[in-house]
Amino acid sequence: MAIYQDNRAFVTRLRWMGLVFALLFFVLALKLWMLTVLEYDHYHELAEKNHIRTIPLIAPRGMIYDRNGRVLADSVSSFNLLLFRDEAESLDRTESFLVEGLNLERETLRERLRTAETYAIYQPLVVKENLRMEEIAYLMTHQAEHPELRIFEQPRRRYQYGKLASHALGYVGEISPEELKSTEFSTYRPGDIIGKYGIERVHDTMLKGRDGHRRVLVNSLGKTLEEIERVLPQEGEALHLSLDLELQRSAEEGLGESPGAVVALDPRTGEILALASNPSFDPNLFATRMTSSEWKSLIENPDNPFQNRAIQNAFSPGSVFKLVLAVAGLQEGVINESTSTFCNGGATHYGHYFRCWKAGGHGFMNLHAAIQQSCNVYFYQLGKQLGLETIARYSRMLGLGRPTGIELLGENPGLIPSEEWKQLTFGEPWYAGETISVSIGQGPVNVTPLQLAQAIGLIATGKMPEPRLTKATSRAATIPVSLSSDLFEVPPLEQENLHAVREAMWSVVNDWGTGRGARVEGFDVCGKTGTVQTISNSALAKLDKEDRKRFEPNAWFVGFAPLDSPQIVVSVIVQRGRSGSGAAAPIAGRVFQTYYDQYVEKKRPGQEYALKEPPASRTLLQP
Numbered sequence: 358m359a360i361y362q363d364n365r366a367f368v369t370r371l372r373w374m375g376l377v378f379a380l381l382f383f384v385l386a387l388k389l390w391m392l393t394v395l396e397y398d399h400y401h402e403l404a405e406k407n408h409i410r411t412i413p414l415i416a417p418r419g420m421i422y423d424r425n426g427r428v429l430a431d432s433v434s435s436f437n438l439l440l441f442r443d444e445a446e447s448l449d450r451t452e453s454f455l456v457e458g459l460n461l462e463r464e465t466l467r468e469r470l471r472t473a474e475t476y477a478i479y480q481p482l483v484v485k486e487n488l489r490m491e492e493i494a495y496l497m498t499h500q501a502e503h504p505e506l507r508i509f510e511q512p513r514r515r516y517q518y519g520k521l522a523s524h525a526l527g528y529v530g531e532i533s534p535e536e537l538k539s540t541e542f543s544t545y546r547p548g549d550i551i552g553k554y555g556i557e558r559v560h561d562t563m564l565k566g567r568d569g570h571r572r573v574l575v576n577s578l579g580k581t582l583e584e585i586e587r588v589l590p591q592e593g594e595a596l597h598l599s600l601d602l603e604l605q606r607s608a609e610e611g612l613g614e615s616p617g618a619v620v621a622l623d624p625r626t627g628e629i630l631a632l633a634s635n636p637s638f639d640p641n642l643f644a645t646r647m648t649s650s651e652w653k654s655l656i657e658n659p660d661n662p663f664q665n666r667a668i669q670n671a672f673s674p675g676s677v678f679k680l681v682l683a684v685a686g687l688q689e690g691v692i693n694e695s696t697s698t699f700c701n702g703g704a705t706h707y708g709h710y711f712r713c714w715k716a717g718g719h720g721f722m723n724l725h726a727a728i729q730q731s732c733n734v735y736f737y738q739l740g741k742q743l744g745l746e747t748i749a750r751y752s753r754m755l756g757l758g759r760p761t762g763i764e765l766l767g768e769n770p771g772l773i774p775s776e777e778w779k780q781l782t783f784g785e786p787w788y789a790g791e792t793i794s795v796s797i798g799q800g801p802v803n804v805t806p807l808q809l810a811q812a813i814g815l816i817a818t819g820k821m822p823e824p825r826l827t828k829a830t831s832r833a834a835t836i837p838v839s840l841s842s843d844l845f846e847v848p849p850l851e852q853e854n855l856h857a858v859r860e861a862m863w864s865v866v867n868d869w870g871t872g873r874g875a876r877v878e879g880f881d882v883c884g885k886t887g888t889v890q891t892i893s894n895s896a897l898a899k900l901d902k903e904d905r906k907r908f909e910p911n912a913w914f915v916g917f918a919p920l921d922s923p924q925i926v927v928s929v930i931v932q933r934g935r936s937g938s939g940a941a942a943p944i945a946g947r948v949f950q951t952y953y954d955q956y957v958e959k960k961r962p963g964q965e966y967a968l969k970e971p972p973a974s975r976t977l978l979q980p
Contacts (some may be wrong), residue, residue: 409442409585410575413481413548415513419593421526421556423602424628424828430557432512432592435645436488438496439481442473444505458495459485475534476547479810483531483548485511486645495502498966501835514644520637522605525598525765525826526664527555528640551682553643554663555597556826559764563832566593597828607951608633611944617912618666618806619933621948624814624917624926626829627822629763631948632807634666668763671771671803672930674939675887676731677913678798680816680858682739683724685751687854691742694857697723697922700734707790711737714888728861729870731886733797740796748795749775755812756821757804763824772803798887810928813915816862817883817923819855859883863920866942874942875916875927877949880957884916884927884945886937890977909933913943918949925952 389791408754419522445451448470456463466484473482477864484506488496493508500506514529530553536542545551549568552561557733569590601621612635621631636658642651655662664670686692702718703710713719713733719726722933727735741835752758758773772778774795777785794800814822862883872884888910912934917926927945934940 366568379538388970390735404812410573410581411678412509412571412573414569414571414588414590415511415550416568416590417568418504418514418529418550418557418566419564420595421564422595423605423750424595424598424599424630425599426597428517428601429522429598429600429602429826430516433515434510435486435513436493436508437483437511438485438488438492439507439509440484441481441505441507443478445503449503451503454499455506458499459492461485472534473547475883480547484956486511501687503748510765514640516640516644518602518606519639519641521602521609523555523637523640524634525555525600525632527557528643529557529637530643549837555765556598560827562594564593564596567591577630582738594832598826599623599630599828600624600632600826601630601952601955603955604631604951606947607948608944609629609635609637612931613949615931615934615940616660616664616666616936617929618670619944619948620667620810620926620928621952622810622814622824622926624818624820624822624923627814628828629824629825629826630925632667632826634664635788636660638662663669665765665767666930666932667766667806668761668768669805671769671805672913672932673800673802673889673891673914674798674804674809675889675911676733676797676801677885677887677915678804679728679731679755679796679810680862680915681752681755682736682743682748682796683783683861684755684816684850684854685743685747686724686739688850689743689747692724692739696726697721697726698735698738700732702734704734704737706737706741706793707788709790709793711793715886724857724859724959725864728858728885729749729864729868731865731871736796737793740792741789743796745774745776745795746819748774748792752802755815757808757812761807761811761824763807764826767804768807771805771808772801772976773899774801798889806928806930808914809913811928813917813922813928814926815850816855816858817917817926819850819852822926851969859920862916866916871938872914872916872942873943874938875914875949876944877918877946880949880953881919881921882916882946882949883918883920884942886939886942887915888936889913891933907933909935911944912937912940916945916947916949918952919957924956925949 380467420428421430423429440451442448452463452466452470455461455466461484469482469484473480476482488508496506496508516523516526526712529550531882532542532545532547532549532551536551537545537547542551552558552564557564567590569588571584572586573584595759604621606623609630612633613621618635619631619633620629622629638655700713700715700719701719703712711733714731719730719732719734722730722732726732749788752773758771760768760770779785791800795802811822811824861883862885864870865886866875866882866884867873871886875882875884891908891911910933912931914929914937915927917923928946929945931940931944
């Protein structure tokens with residue numbers, strides 16, 4: 358008798374198992390379809406990057422020349438070490454190798470690695486620039502152990518003359534994460550080298566060029582097997598500055614170790630011929646990432662080498678401000694060339710006694726003699742008659758108290774006080790006695806050396822020069838620069854009045870005035886000196902001898918040459934220089950002499966200029 362077994366339970370389980378397998382197959386097939394079709398591009402890129410490397414070819418920055426075609430900044434080949442983080446077995450192991458073998462500072466290297474965490478893992482990271490030959494040899498012998506490290510030839514910015522003109526040229530450096538977030542750098546990538554300061558920053562787009570790249574096939578050890586593609590970099594555009602190398606050198610050597618600034622410009626075009634600020638810095642340090650000790654020495658310098666004193670520091674102008682009052686007084690008809698007063702060493706105004714710098718007094722002074730001898734008493738009286746608002750109006754007309762519009766960032770607008778300004782700033786009214794101090798450039802009057810150079814350019818030519826650092830023939834001269842420049846048209850000034858001021862300035866330098874240190878034989882230099890206290894006499898008396906040295910008076914000289922056809926304006930400030938005649942005028946004279954030697958045809962032997970007699974004084978000012 359046949360026995361039948363009930364297989365229904367087995368068949369049911371078999372069916373469920375088949376269904377599960379069918380479902381698994383469907384899921385796997387679906388995943389395969391997604392990987393090979395939907396996400397093909399993504400995984401293809403990842404696969405390519407496993408064996409194809411894209412090596413950036415950095416474009417050399419455009420050359421920077423002075424006005425005569427001499428190279429100020431160029432690019433040179435250097436060997437940099439790049440780290441491909443995705444190929445490193447252990448970044449800690451790589452870090453130790455670099456610190457021990459290449460003498461890198463561990464904290465500096467870690468900071469670079471932390472910054473790189475925000476970049477794509479395939480983005481190569483420069484860990485050391487400008488490798489020496491012994492470092493290259495060391496890395497080559499350990500290439501098999503560290504295939505993630507590779508040496509590439511890349512351009513490095515070089516500033517031919519080190520510190521010379523560093524505040525004008527600026528420096529370059531790697532773009533920061535903060536800068537990458539700004540709209541200004543929206544087209545830049547991590548690791549890009551950009552202009553950080555000076556002309557390098559302002560004209561970065563023009564100078565930076567266009568990077569290229571190499572795509573190479575590599576094996577598992579990182580060795581290049583073949584080159585697949587090469588796109589050559591395009592060098593940045595050249596930039597021709599208005600600076601004159603010899604004038605710049607003369608200005609900086611004149612300052613020596615003294616903190617201060619020198620500006621020289623052509624009043625006919627506004628082109629800056631020299632822009633010196635001391636102390637300065639070597640921009641080459643930034644091209645190779647300076648050490649922490651080098652950075653510390655710069656930022657801890659009490660005189661702040663990064664401060665461009667020519668445009669970013671505003672100082673009390675002292676007696677050079679008397680030129681503004683002279684122009685205002687003549688234009689307003691308050692005085693004429695013959696108007697004079699008697700100086701006996703001081704004068705009382707509004708119940709206060711104001712001293713002249715010459716204790717015994719100057720005697721009778723007309724305008725010419727008052728400028729030549731820098732008589733305070735004369736200008737106390739003139740300032741009283743003009744009043745604060747008229748003084749402020751002419752100051753701004755001459756370019757003081759507002760940006761000049763030069764194509765450098767961070768320009769200080771300075772300060773020309775007014776009654777409204779004091780009320781808004783201090784909640785107090787302006788007192789008449791304060792105008793007396795303002796009349797000789799003291800009190801809350803602050804100007805930059807560049808502003809004074811612009812003002813003297815207007816006095817010298819009758820036209821307002823617009824300062825610029827690029828030659829008119831350079832493409833950069835046509836590129837708009839976003840600066841806060843409150844320029845406006847200057848009303849015509851009477852040439853007869855300007856000529857009277859120019860003649861007096863000639864006597865300051867050539868007729869045994871206070872600026873004779875700037876005299877250049879055959880060049881008719883005209884100028885004005887100034888000496889400005891930086892602390893009150895009462896506060897100075899409380900300091901010991903050493904501390905007093907930190908508060909020595911600032912020294913000024915401003916001037917132009919030659920008298921009849923001005924070609925150059927020079928503005929000099931020497932901080933703690935003690936006197937304009939002793940410290941600032943000789944520096945200006947050095948710059949004028951350099952200009953004369955380079956650009957002016959020398960006079961025939963024996964052709965001297967005669968000293969001019971100042972006009973005789975006739976009318977007295979009423980105190």
